[in-house]
Amino acid sequence: MIEYKEILKEYISEYYSIYFNYDEKWGDVKKAEEYLKKYWLTADEYEATWKKIQCNIFTDINRKFPEIGYKDEYDIYCNAGGCLFTKEDFLILQSGMERLKDHQFVIIENVSGSYNNLSIPPITLRFPADISWEELNSGNYISSFVINFSEREYFVFSNSAKWGYYATNDNYIPLGVLGLKNKNIFEKFNIYEPDLQELISHLPNHLKSKVIID
Structure with missing residues (x-):
C-alpha cells in the first residue's frame, strides 16, 4: 500500500485552500x-x-510542544x-546547511496526542539540502498544506544532527524554535526585538534557559 494515499485524499479538501498560493489552481492531484x-x-x-538522528x-519526541x-x-x-517557515526563514536554514x-x-x-485523524499517516518528507524554495x-x-497551514507541528532537521527546527501549532502560540550545536553556523531570524522578547516569554523554562542572547 502507498503510505501517502490517504494524505492525497484528505488534504485536497477546500478547507485547506485558504492557505494556498492562488497563482495555481487548487487540487492538482497529479x-x-x-x-x-x-x-x-x-x-x-x-x-x-532518521529517528535516531x-x-x-x-x-520527548513523543510529546507535543x-x-x-x-x-x-x-x-x-x-x-x-x-x-x-517563510522563504526568508528557509534560506537561513539552507545557508546553515x-x-x-x-x-x-x-x-x-x-x-503525538494528535489533533488530526489518526487513520491518516503523519506527513514525512525528505529533501536535498540544496532544493530551491520554488521546488x-x-x-x-x-506543499501548501505543509508549509502554510498553521494547525500542525513539525520537526525539521538534517543528516548532520547539528541543528533541529521545531514549528509549533497555533493552538499554543505561533513560534518556531531552532536548536543549534554551534550558533556561529546560522544567522538569527529577522524579528523585531519586542516581538522576540514576547516569543521568549512564552517558552517553557527548560527552553528559556537555552535562548542565545548576543
Whole structure:
C-alpha cells in the first residue's frame, strides 16, 4: 500500500485552500502525487535512519510542544510562527546547511496526542539540502498544506544532527524554535526585538534557559 494515499485524499479538501498560493489552481492531484513520489520519506527509512538522528537532537519526541525539548548541547534561537517557515526563514536554514555540508533534511509531522485523524499517516518528507524554495513549494495542495497551514507541528532537521527546527501549532502560540550545536553556523531570524522578547516569554523554562542572547 502507498503510505501517502490517504494524505492525497484528505488534504485536497477546500478547507485547506485558504492557505494556498492562488497563482495555481487548487487540487492538482497529479502535481501533488508527483511531489510525494519524489520526496516521501517511508516509515521504514524513518525508523532505520532518521529517528535516531531526531532523538540525538530533541527530547520527548513523543510529546507535543511545550514538552518538546533539546539535548543539553543545543542552544536555541526563537522565530515567529504562523506557518512552517517563510522563504526568508528557509534560506537561513539552507545557508546553515550549506556551511555544514548537509546533503538532506527532513520534515516530520508530530502527531503525538494528535489533533488530526489518526487513520491518516503523519506527513514525512525528505529533501536535498540544496532544493530551491520554488521546488519545495511545487507540490500544489500538499506543499501548501505543509508549509502554510498553521494547525500542525513539525520537526525539521538534517543528516548532520547539528541543528533541529521545531514549528509549533497555533493552538499554543505561533513560534518556531531552532536548536543549534554551534550558533556561529546560522544567522538569527529577522524579528523585531519586542516581538522576540514576547516569543521568549512564552517558552517553557527548560527552553528559556537555552535562548542565545548576543
